[in-house]
Amino acid sequence: MxxxxxxxxxxxxxxxxxxxxxxxxxVHAAIQREKRExxxxxxxxxxxxxxxxxxxxxxxxxxxxxYSGNFSGDGLDPLGGAPRSKKSATGPGGAGPSxxxxxxxxxxxxxxxxxxxxxxxxxxxxxxxxxxxxxxEYVNGGTRRLGMIVLKGLQGPLTVKGxxxxxxxxxxxxxxLSDAKIADVLTFIRQGWGNKGGPVVMESxxxxxKELASHPDSFTEADLKAVPEDANLPGAEKSAEAPKPxxxxxxxxxxx
Amino acid sequence: MNSDVPMKAPETAAIATSAExxxxxxxxxKVERALIDASTRLPVLFFYASAIAWxxxxxxxxxxxxxxxxAPDLLANYSFLTWGRVRPAHMxxxxxxWASMAGIGTAIWLMARLxxxxxxxxxxxxGGGAFWNLGVMLGVGGILAGGSTGYQWLEFPSYASIxxxxxxxxVVSWAVIMFRFRRGDHIYITQWYLLGAFLWFPWIYxxxxxxxxxxxxxxxxxxxxxxxxxxxxxxxWFGSIGLGTAYYMIPKVIGRPVYSYHLAAxxxxxxxxxxxxxxxxxxVDGPFPAWMITASIAATIxxxxxxxxxxxxxxxxxxxYFGLLRYSPTLRFTVFGAISYTVFSMIxxxxxxxxxxxxxxxTQASIAYSHMGLYAFFTMVIFGSMYYIVPRLVGREWRYAxxxxxxxxxxxxxxxxxxxxxxxxxxxxxxxxxxxxxxxxEGLAYVPMYMRGRSLSGVLLTVSHCVFAFHFxxxxxxxxxxxxxxxxxxxxxxxxxxxxx
Numbered sequence: 001m002x003x004x005x006x007x008x009x010x011x012x013x014x015x016x017x018x019x020x021x022x023x024x025x026x027v028h029a030a031i032q033r034e035k036r037e038x039x040x041x042x043x044x045x046x047x048x049x050x051x052x053x054x055x056x057x058x059x060x061x062x063x064x065x066x067y068s069g070n071f072s073g074d075g076l077d078p079l080g081g082a083p084r085s086k087k088s089a090t091g092p093g094g095a096g097p098s099x100x101x102x103x104x105x106x107x108x109x110x111x112x113x114x115x116x117x118x119x120x121x122x123x124x125x126x127x128x129x130x131x132x133x134x135x136x137e138y139v140n141g142g143t144r145r146l147g148m149i150v151l152k153g154l155q156g157p158l159t160v161k162g163x164x165x166x167x168x169x170x171x172x173x174x175x176x177l178s179d180a181k182i183a184d185v186l187t188f189i190r191q192g193w194g195n196k197g198g199p200v201v202m203e204s205x206x207x208x209x210k211e212l213a214s215h216p217d218s219f220t221e222a223d224l225k226a227v228p229e230d231a232n233l234p235g236a237e238k239s240a241e242a243p244k245p246x247x248x249x250x251x252x253x254x255x256x
Numbered sequence: 257m258n259s260d261v262p263m264k265a266p267e268t269a270a271i272a273t274s275a276e277x278x279x280x281x282x283x284x285x286k287v288e289r290a291l292i293d294a295s296t297r298l299p300v301l302f303f304y305a306s307a308i309a310w311x312x313x314x315x316x317x318x319x320x321x322x323x324x325x326x327a328p329d330l331l332a333n334y335s336f337l338t339w340g341r342v343r344p345a346h347m348x349x350x351x352x353x354w355a356s357m358a359g360i361g362t363a364i365w366l367m368a369r370l371x372x373x374x375x376x377x378x379x380x381x382x383g384g385g386a387f388w389n390l391g392v393m394l395g396v397g398g399i400l401a402g403g404s405t406g407y408q409w410l411e412f413p414s415y416a417s418i419x420x421x422x423x424x425x426x427v428v429s430w431a432v433i434m435f436r437f438r439r440g441d442h443i444y445i446t447q448w449y450l451l452g453a454f455l456w457f458p459w460i461y462x463x464x465x466x467x468x469x470x471x472x473x474x475x476x477x478x479x480x481x482x483x484x485x486x487x488x489x490x491x492x493w494f495g496s497i498g499l500g501t502a503y504y505m506i507p508k509v510i511g512r513p514v515y516s517y518h519l520a521a522x523x524x525x526x527x528x529x530x531x532x533x534x535x536x537x538x539x540v541d542g543p544f545p546a547w548m549i550t551a552s553i554a555a556t557i558x559x560x561x562x563x564x565x566x567x568x569x570x571x572x573x574x575x576x577y578f579g580l581l582r583y584s585p586t587l588r589f590t591v592f593g594a595i596s597y598t599v600f601s602m603i604x605x606x607x608x609x610x611x612x613x614x615x616x617x618x619t620q621a622s623i624a625y626s627h628m629g630l631y632a633f634f635t636m637v638i639f640g641s642m643y644y645i646v647p648r649l650v651g652r653e654w655r656y657a658x659x660x661x662x663x664x665x666x667x668x669x670x671x672x673x674x675x676x677x678x679x680x681x682x683x684x685x686x687x688x689x690x691x692x693x694x695x696x697x698e699g700l701a702y703v704p705m706y707m708r709g710r711s712l713s714g715v716l717l718t719v720s721h722c723v724f725a726f727h728f729x730x731x732x733x734x735x736x737x738x739x740x741x742x743x744x745x746x747x748x749x750x751x752x753x754x755x756x757x
Contacts, residue, residue, distance in 0.1 A: 029740035030648045031289050035511035037370065038444060038504060043516035049568060056560040064554040067610060069546030078546040078610065101692060112695040 103199060107188025110181050115189075118168065123193040129168045131160040134193035137229070143186065143200050144231040145224050147208045150182055153218035172218060179205040204233035288372060295374035296365050297649045299381040303361030304642060305732060306389050308725050310353025313396075315714075315721045317346035322714050325707040336400040344411040345399045351409050351489070352420065353392045355630055355638070357385070359497040360427055362641040363450050365649075366504055367431050370447050371438035375430070384426030391420035407468055407482045409489060414469055421461065428454045445520045449500030452528060456492040460485055476543050484535035490629045491531035491559075498593065498634040499527075499566060501641045505590040506573055509644070510580055515572035519565050527562035530555045537608035540617045556608045563601040570594050583744040585660045589640030592668065596632035603628060615686035620703070624678035632671045639667070639724070646728065652736025654727060654743040661745055663724045670716030677713060681706035 070080035101109075112121060119125050123134035133139050138146060138160065151174045157166035173182065183202040190197025321343045323330050331337040368375050375381065395412030398404070403413040412420065431454050435447065464485035467473050473481060507514045514520060533555030536548050574591065581588050606612055607621050643660065647653050654660060681703050688699030730736060737743065 030651075030653075030742065031286050031293065033740075033742075034286075034289070035508055036285075038446075038507035039513040040445065040517040040520065041513040041515050042518070043572070045516075045518055045522070046568075049519075049564065052564050053561050056558055056564075060554040060557040063557060063609075064550055067546060067550040067553070069550070071547045073545055075546055076543065078550060080546070105693070109695045112697045116697075 103184050104188045104191050106181075107184035107186070108192070110177070110185045111188055114173070114177070115185065118170075123189065125165075127163070128165065131158060131163075131165045133189050134195065136160050136195075138224070139189055140195050140197050141229045142227075142231040143190075143197070143204065143233045144208070145227050145229070146186055146190075147182070147200070147205055147233055148212065148219055148224065148227070150177075150186065151205070151209055151212055152215055154220070154224075155218045156220040158221045169218065174209060174212075179203075179209060200233070207234055289369065292368050292372070292374050293365075293648050295376075295378055296368045297378075299375065299378045299385060300361045300365045300645065301649055301732065302382050302385050303357050303364070304646065304728070306385060307354050307358035307361060308728055310349050310357065310392065311721055312725055314346055314349035314354050315718050317342055317349060319711070319714050319718060321346050322707065322711045326704045326711065335402070341400050341402065341404065344404050345396050347409060348399060348411055349392065349396055350630065352395065352412070353389075355494055355634060357388060358638045358642070359494065359634070360385075360388075362501055362638055362645065363453070363497055364427075364431060365645050366446055366501065366641075367434050367450055370444050370504070371434045372440055373434055373437045375434065381427065381430050384423050384430070387419060387423035387426060391416050391423055394419060405469070407464075407478070407485075409486045410464060410468065410482065417465060417469075421458075421465075424457065424461075428457070444504075445514065445517075445524070446500040446504040448524050449496045449503065452524070453493055453496035453500070456488075456496065456528075456532075460488045460492060479539060479542065480536060480544060480548065483538045487535035487538065488532060490626070491527075491534060494630060494634045495527075495531065495597075498597065498637045501637050502570065502590050502594045502597075505586055505637075505640055505644060506570055506594070509584050509587045509590075510574070510577040512573060512577065515569050519569040523562045523565035523569060526565070527559070530558040530562065534559065537613075538617070538622060540608070540610055540613035553608045553610070556605050559601055560605060563598055567594070567598045582746055585654070585657075585664070585743070585745055586640045586644040588664060588745065589636050589643060592664075593633050593635075593637035593640060596628060596636060600625070600628040600633050615690065616682045617686075619682040619685045619689070620678040620706070621682035621686070624675045624682060627671065627678070628675055632675065636667065636671075639663070642728070646731050647736065647742065650731050650734065650736060652731055652734060653739055653741070655730050655736050656727065657743050657745050657747060659723050659727045660743065663720050663727070664745075666716045666720035666723070670713045670720055673713035673716065674710055677706045677709040681710075 067078035068080070069075035069078050072080065111119075118130040119133050120130075123132060125132040131138075138149070149170065151172065153172035154170040157164065159165070177185070180202045182205045183200045186200040186205075189195065190200065320331060320337065321339065324332075324339045324342070328339075335341075364375065364381065391412075395416030398413035398416055399411050404411040405413065410417070431450065435451060438447075464481055467481045468478055472478065503514065503520070534552050536544070536552035537556050540549055540553070542549070570591075581591060604625060607616050607625065643654065684702040684706065685699060688694050688702050689696070691699070
């Protein structure tokens with residue numbers, strides 16, 4: 001403190017503009033009563049603590065050894081590709097996330113993420129704005145009209161189940177959802193809420209998408225009426241007897 | 257409490273004994289401390305005042321963030337107040353504005369005291385603080401304007417990060433210079449931690465900046481770098497400052513040496529060794545080579561070693577003196593923080609294990625963990641240090657014991673409730689996510705009720721912070737008490753004890 005010792009009085013006063021005396025014996029009360037700066041004792045290490053160290057090192061090492069995936073640079077499996085049965089034994093719910101879902105279940109997820117905002121999870125829609133899907137003649141009829149609506153959207157007045165709709169516009173989904181996803185979601189709405197439609201396969205949507213590629217606008221009710229009510233997309237009949245999972249799910253289906 | 261517990265007003269006893277024994281040495285020490293405190297007065301108060309202002313802003317942003325989770329329409333019409341901007345703004349205000357500035361304020365004071373050297377040219381340090389404020393201001397403005405980078409705790413746009421780094425360099429060089437001019441041959445434990453924090457910070461911050469923005473690594477590795485950074489900011493920067501502060505405040509207030517040098521040394525070096533490996537455990541089951549994540553989990557398990565060591569050291573130092581928690585605000589906040597550190601670390605180990613992470617990873621558990629570290633541990637320790645340091649800087653005692661109590665209890669209950677709510681939400685959310693029959697949106701339906709509980713905890717914390725800011729404001733404007741005894745939490749009991757002794 002060579003610098004400060006040259007002018008201690010000034011320094012002290014600088015910190016003391018709060019009405020205390022300058023007497024060094026009466027420097028601020030908090031400092032007067034303060035304990036010494038902390039010191040360090042030299043108690044030895046207890047055996048218990050050493051045991052804890054050993055335990056931690058053992059557990060850490062064992063964990064690293066077991067779940068390191070053989071330190072392979074591209075192995076995502078912590079067990080290094082051990083047999084499948086072993087993997088599911090590592091914890092409860094081991095089979096959970098990879099479990100195979102049915103087409104309608106996949107469709108349900110897509111529906112809740114994209115469609116439920118307007119058409120509602122219950123499929124009832126909103127009176128006057130969003131048409132219902134449950135019991136709708138468009139949903140239960142042929143798949144062609146349905147595919148047209150979802151791919152290119154719909155606008156203008158529309159009558160569903162005898163009720164008038166028309167204030168809201170349905171957006172085209174061809175840019176957002178893949179063929180497989182549209183097929184899944186159509187299957188879901190055609191089979192949910194007591195609807196009686198058959199499943200829709202991805203190939204049908206792909207064909208329709210190609211066919212409508214040059215169609216720029218959303219459809220209107222008139223466009224839909226021009227299509228026969230029970231017109232199905234190609235491939236629908238085939239799929240009705242042998243439902244085929246969409247090709248984007250990697251593992252082969254358990255049966256035909 | 258046992259009768260052998262020395263429950264006397266420690267201050268009067270200290271003066272009595274020192275007056276009898278080596279008067280001269282202690283007088284010299286006191287003058288020296290007065291000089292040191294005078295030199296650190298302006299910069300430390302500047303850092304504290306800025307930090308508390310940021311704390312209030314951060315609390316407000318936290319309230320908006322939390323409320324939006326169960327009332328999504330709130331303020332949704334202003335783009336700069338949408339959830340995606342308010343949340344990073346809240347986190348960054350708290351991390352860089354509140355916690356870092358308050359931590360630096362405490363660290364400067366501790367460094368000056370322990371190096372037994374006055375702070376030279378304190379005005380330049382204030383310049384560093386002003387730069388820091390500017391950096392945070394630019395950064396938060398940038399986030400609210402939509403310029404967030406999208407990396408956790410690094411959301412500040414690059415211009416703000418540069419200002420912040422310049423400010424940091426100014427500030428830290430002062431601390432290192434103080435260390436260079438230290439007097440006495442003894443380097444106390446707190447100095448290890450502070451010096452460590454000051455040297456580790458540019459390493460983690462610089463590495464993250466370079467690997468994410470200057471020469472970005474490819475693909476998912478950015479997430480790895482990001483979480484390594486975020487976890488180590490918590491461990492090596494905030495953790496070191498917090499532990500260093502606790503190592504000073506606990507023995508200082510109770511007037512007893514730290515239990516063991518050996519434990520302190522082991523605790524420090526194993527912390528440095530293992531903590532820097534952590535971070536990846538927060539990406540369990542992410543698209544990374546399994547060994548990367550497992551290495552971090554193993555390192556997290558090994559942090560049990562420093563945590564147990566430091567916890568035992570503090571506990572043995574406190575043993576027989578726990579009664580003082582009834583009187584000393586500093587001790588009460590610091591010990592709460594030190595205990596929270598142990599709990600925080602244990603929960604960290606638990607939720608990193610693959611079998612547990614299967615349920616809670618990528619849920620609210622991560623947020624619970626961050627709040628335990630940054631609030632229940634770090635912020636509480638820093639509050640404790642402020643209760644100790646500010647009276648020495650302004651020459652006044654805290655005005656109202658009742659406000660300190662209110663601050664302590666609303667903070668304690670607030671953060672406790674928050675962590676419980678978030679952990680409960682994590683379990684509900686995690687099990688819903690693991691159920692293949694539920695969609696993501698359906699799984700989220702389990703969360704809002706806990707989010708309401710979390711907002712309630714936010715109300716408690718808001719009360720706590722407003723009370724503290726008001727109290728600090730009184731001190732800053734010279735409206736504290738002028739008594740020569742400190743503000744004890746239970747003065748009557750304390751006086752009764754004093755009379756008995």
